Amino acid sequence: MAELPRTAEPARARLSPRKKQRISRGIQYAVLIAALVGFVFYADWPSLAQNFAKPDVAAHALPDLFTIALRNTIIYTVGGFVLSAVFGLLLALMRLSTVRPYRWISAIYIEIFRGLPALLIFLMITFLPLALPGFEVPFGTYGQGILGLGLVGAAYQAEIFRAGLQAVPRGQIEAARSLGMSAARSQVTVVIPQAIRIVIPPTTNQFVALLKDSSLVLFLGVSGQYVELAKFGNDLASQYANATPIMVAGITYLIVTIPLGYLAGRLEKLKGTGR
Structure with a gap:
């Protein structure tokens, strides 16, 4: 008896890329939810509250947190930002100069200050009096903190300014020169004002970075009226043998940095839409 011809097996249904993506996301969400549920049920909440959120310790930290620690953090950050902006603009102009030694120095x-950890810069500043006998940084402890932040921030700010200066259309410079302006005057009156508007979003992000880097001031050995948020929280945590002051300091950082980060994002979007 002749065998019946075999029918071709139906091809297996293949998952579309979108369906694969949905399955992958579903698995990730399931793992995340399982981890959160496990943490909620198995965490020792009384112990966590006792060590990280003790109300009386937090209450003791609050007055000086704002009048000393936050104030000093703002002083270090703003001072370092101003120094880095001025020095960074100078470095950017040197980097774009037609004079080779200026470009090399910049x-x-x-490269050096972007390659070195910021902590090393602050540690070097502490040894300046030994390397340069008789030399003192102006404004004492505040000056040392501002100098450290300014030196580190200037290297990054220089690249931000350089990108902004190069983003200004060449025609703007040529138009200024055709009106009889010198190269220096065209830079000051035409190029730099436009570049500053361009670099506002990344400069805001750089300010946030300096705000967080201000915690490195603690390695200068600051104490008393010169402490910033990180040093303040660490000292109180050691005093009370409790991490609540560190948590309070961290929350204070977030209260400042999150709105600034949101502002930087909004400025970036406005820049992208050309408004």
Whole structure:
């Protein structure tokens, strides 16, 4: 008896890329939810509250947190930002200069200070009096903190300014020169004002970075009326053998940095839409 011809097996249904993506996301969400549920049920909440959220310790930290620690953090950050902006603009102009030594000096500085950890810069500042006998940084402890933040921030700010200066259309410079302006005057009156508007969003992000880097001031050995948020929280945590002051300091950082980060994002969007 002749065998019946075999029918072709139906091809297996293949998952579309979108369906695969949905399945992958579903698995990720399931794992995340399982981890959260496990943490909620198995965490020792009384112990966590006792060690990280003790009300009486937090209440003791609050007055000086704002009048000393936050104030000093703002002083260090704003001072370092101003220094880094001025020095960074100078480095950016040197980097774009037609004079080779200027370009070399700027490039070397930027590469060195972007390559070194910021902590090392602050540690070097503490040894300046030994390396340069008789030399004192102006404004004492405040000056040392501002100098450290300014030196580190200038390297990054220089690259931000350089990108902004290069983003200004060449025709703007040529138009200024055709009106009889010198190269220096065209830079000051035409190029730099436009570049500053361009670099506002990344400069805001750089300010946030300096705000967080201000915690490195504690390695200068600051104490008393010169402490910033990180040092303040660490000292109180050691005094009370409790991490609540560190949590309070961290929340204070977030209260300042999150709105600034949101502002930077909004400015970036406005820049992208050309408004």
